[in-house]
Amino acid sequence: MNKLKLRLQLEQFLLEDIGERDLTSDLVFGESQTGKVVFLAKEKGVFCGENIIRLGYQILNQSVDIDVKVQDGEPIGKGEVLAEAFGPVGVLLRGERVILNLIQRMSGIATKTNEAVRVLNSTHTKICDTRKTTPGLRMLEKYAVRCGGGFNHRYGLYDAVMIKDNHISFAGSISKAVETVRAKIGHMVKTEVETETREQVIEAADAGADVIMFDNRSPEEIKEWISIVPKGILTEASGGITLENLSRYSDTGVDFISLGFLTHSVKALDISVKVTVE
Numbered sequence: 001m002n003k004l005k006l007r008l009q010l011e012q013f014l015l016e017d018i019g020e021r022d023l024t025s026d027l028v029f030g031e032s033q034t035g036k037v038v039f040l041a042k043e044k045g046v047f048c049g050e051n052i053i054r055l056g057y058q059i060l061n062q063s064v065d066i067d068v069k070v071q072d073g074e075p076i077g078k079g080e081v082l083a084e085a086f087g088p089v090g091v092l093l094r095g096e097r098v099i100l101n102l103i104q105r106m107s108g109i110a111t112k113t114n115e116a117v118r119v120l121n122s123t124h125t126k127i128c129d130t131r132k133t134t135p136g137l138r139m140l141e142k143y144a145v146r147c148g149g150g151f152n153h154r155y156g157l158y159d160a161v162m163i164k165d166n167h168i169s170f171a172g173s174i175s176k177a178v179e180t181v182r183a184k185i186g187h188m189v190k191t192e193v194e195t196e197t198r199e200q201v202i203e204a205a206d207a208g209a210d211v212i213m214f215d216n217r218s219p220e221e222i223k224e225w226i227s228i229v230p231k232g233i234l235t236e237a238s239g240g241i242t243l244e245n246l247s248r249y250s251d252t253g254v255d256f257i258s259l260g261f262l263t264h265s266v267k268a269l270d271i272s273v274k275v276t277v278e
Contacts, residue, residue, distance in 0.1 A: 001051065001143045009136070010056050013098045025090040035089040035277040037096060039082040039103070042270040045111035047076045048147040049103030052140075053083050056099040061091040073110065073147040082271065089277060096273050105137070106144040107269035113148025113262050119243055120257065122250045127257055128153045130238070132264035141263045153258050161191040165215075174200060178207035192236070201225050205233060214254070216240045222252040 039053065047070045057064040064087035070076055082103075085092055116127050128151040133141045142152045154160040163177045171177035174193055181191055192211035193204040204212050205228070212229055214222045216239035229235055236256040237249060249257055 001139060003051065003055070005139060006051060007055060007059065009139070010052070010059055010098070013102070014056070014059060014095065017098050018094060022090065022094045025093045029089045029093075031088060031090070033089045033277065034087060035092060035275060036084055036086050037092045038084050038274045038276070039100070040272050040274055041076045041078060041080045041082055042272050044075070044077050045107055045269045046114045046148050047074050047082060047103075048072050048106040048110040048144045049099075050083075052099055052102045052106070053085070056095050056102075057085055057087070057091070060095050061087060063087055064091060073149075076107075089275075092275070100271060100273055101268075102140065104268035104271050105134075105266070106140055106147075107271065108266045109141055109144035109263055110148035111269055112266045113145045113150040116243060116246060116259060116262065117149040119246045120250050121247065125250065125252070125254055125257055126151045127259060127262075128236075129262050130258050130260045130264075131156065132260040134263070145262055148262075150262065151256070153256075159189075161185060161189060162194070162213075163191065163209075164194045165196070168194075174203045174209075175207045178204070178209060182208065195225075198225055198228070201228060205230055209233060211236055213238055213258075219248045219252050222249070222254055226253045 050068050050072045053068055054066050057066055064085055066083065066085045068083040070082050076082060113127065120127060129142055129145045130153055138155065142155065145152060154162065161181050167177055168174055171180065178191060178193065190210040192213055193209040194213045194215045195201045195204055196215050201212060211234040213236040214225060217237065222237055226235055234255045236258060237252065237254045238258040241249065241257060241259060
């Protein structure tokens with residue numbers, strides 16, 4: 001995770017919440033009053049957000065002493081102490097909500113990704129995310145997917161070509177779309193084509209796609225269609241895949257399964273903050 005970008009994002013997130021000042025903490029507590037906050041897991045899962053806690057409080061006040069007791073990607077149990085921070089009470093409370101919101105969401109994503117990896121239980125097929133992320137949080141959410149044992153799909157519209165059904169309709173055909181793209185991009189950029197029929201799979205392979213996606217296809221269809229994909233072309237399954245039916249795709253032979261629910265509708269992991277005033 002890019003720490004420079006993370007710092008800029010955290011500054012904006014904190015500024016949004018604090019604004020001109022924290023009226024409550026500034027009025028109730030003096031600058032000299034110190035205390036401790038404890039981040040506590042209220043359910044089991046996978047932790048993610050070590051740098052959020054460290055950097056978040058450092059931005060507010062470098063005198064805050066931070067002790068993070070678990071690392072990103074580690075399993076955590078209910079009741080486990082995740083981190084402690086010591087310093088001015090006003091500073092601790094000022095950063096609490098922003099930091100807590102982020103680590104709850106990131107830990108929720110890491111936990112859900114880890115569950116998907118375990119349900120799939122495949123030594124070949126990899127679980128990956130999609131672009132269905134929260135605007136402004138993509139870097140953090142995709143990092144959380146990696147902490148949960150998953151892999152990242154493209155980060156945005158800028159780092160890979162993905163020819164979907166609407167592109168194909170406007171271009172006239174898969175072959176035409178791929179040909180046009182190939183004439184304009186560099187050799188380092190991969191091209192993926194979304195397919196819905198056996199004929200489209202053959203056309204995408206013949207056109208020279210680097211990756212072929214099977215969109216909303218059953219495990220049985222994927223098993224059949226993979227046999228006609230030449231070696232050297234990666235395959236991906238996406239659409240209509242849930243935790244409930246994920247295990248059915250474990251022996252299809254597909255290289256990647258992309259799951260939008262890892263980020264777009266995930267439940268935050270329940271983490272609380274306990275305060276001690278000294």
